[in-house]
Amino acid sequence: MAIAHAQPGEVVDVRPLGSALAATQTRTLIKDNAVEVIRLIVPAGKEIGQHQAKGAVVVQCLEGRVTFAALGKTRQLQAGELLYLPTGEAHTVKGLEDASLLLTILLPKHA
DSSP states (O other), X not given: OOOOOOOXXXXXXXXXXXXXXXXXXXXXXXXXXXXXXXXXXXXTTOEEEEEOOSXXXXXXXXXXXXXXXXXXXXXXXXXXXXXXXXXXXXXXXXXXXXXXXXXXXXXXXXX
8 A cells, every 4th residue: 555645835833743753653754756755763772874865955853853864974963953865875874862853855856
């Protein structure tokens, strides 16, 4: 069964989840040929090993706190902050607190 994504013009709620955070799973909110938007849930202590995205990445922390290792540095990202990575940049993420991130991937155009 396919997971429903938001349709053009549809309003998507990305407010902090608060007490519902622990029971929420990562979910793709929007996906088309140019962009993918994911609400990424990172529990405290969980590490997402080194990986690369198919396009440029913008990560906005909606709630909680994570470490983000990329471009030779490890930084903390907390609610209200965002980070940009160019296409193909390897990175890792680790939850310092239960966190909810809004991940936007700008997909390259196919020739």
